[in-house]
Amino acid sequence: MATRNEQIRFCTKAIQPARLRRDVHSMVCVVEDYFAKWGQSGTVDLKHELGHLIVLIANRCLLGNEIKGNNLEEVSKLLHELFENSFHMINLFFPHLPIPPHRRRNEARARLGKILHEIVRSRRRISPARVMDNNDDDEGDVLQSFMDSKYSDGRSMTDSEIVGLLIAILFAGQHTSSSTSTWTGACLLSNQKYMTAAVEEQKKIIGQNGEPIDYTILAKMDTLRCCIKEALRLYSPTPILLRHAHKSFTVQARDGMEYEIPEGNALACSIAVSNKLPYIYKNPDVYDPCRFAPGREEDRTGGKFSDISFGAGRYSCLGQDYAFMQIKVIWSYLLRNFELELISPFPELENDKILPGPRGKVMVTYRRRSIVN
């Protein structure tokens, strides 16, 4: 437990808000490069495109662009393989059952571990020079932060521990962010009113501040933030929070009933249910980003646990600000530079999975445009 808490401390330090300003610059570069490869017009599976883009951003911001060429394509596939074979109900209840999905999951984890081990080893070989160079871009990523971290007894993390934490962070940030960016797109492309509002916000903010965008400009995009937050409320990629009761305690429900939670029990809290409580969210099944706008702020009406999309309390999400920024970078770019249309039906939620995303392909057509002169 002590080791885990210390490793959480390393993650907190590695994904610290101070680093985010610089990460945003990297995110903008990756996003611009990525969409530069799209043609004048075309048809794409948005889910696939955004999933791949999130891996590229993670490679740049978390790993300092260490995954190169063919390896990048492979890492993207391995992460996909890992998610696809880890999130069914059977994985939760019988994680070691000798079935093909578990074999594929284990192979993907082993191969990913091998690639990341090599990256850690090669970084160790050149790391002293980088530190002496004081080259911010090279030493400032999450990988370097892990390599520099020390336990309270002075010990550094082993390569295996670093690789484990890197996979955990990639795992924590990849599916959640790619799923939320895809849902944001599906919701906006199916709700003209909010699409127009989001585009108008881009025109106004870029008109006032110009390009390129940075952290401060993105922080002003409140309409876009509400649109993302509302997609996340309706389609949480992490619908359950699990906790282990280390000691017995009593909770009182809203109706006054008291429940005793015995020591050693597991507790599950459903984000999916919580995010749709009608006494907190008006018309909870409706996509209504304005519910988070000043004056309504429904997510605050029920106290600090009204909005638990990123968890709550001691182990809440460490990447929340990072996630919002990367999804904002992606969608502000798409809104400014492309006219998009959803041509497949609105996606279903994969509710047979522990971590559900949009089911199947999410096909959109795009046409280049510029809303800012």
Ligand code: HEM
């Ligand atoms: C829309 C995107 C995301 C969503 C919805 C999300 C949601 C969550 C949730 C629900 C938890 C569990 C909290 C709990 O048990 O109380 C969590 C934990 C965590 N998330 Fe995220 N997350 C997102 C993106 C990210 C990103 C981009 C990163 C890293 C760059 C990240 C890193 C983490 C870490 C390290 C934890 C573990 C915290 C701990 O155990 O103390 N997440 N996230």
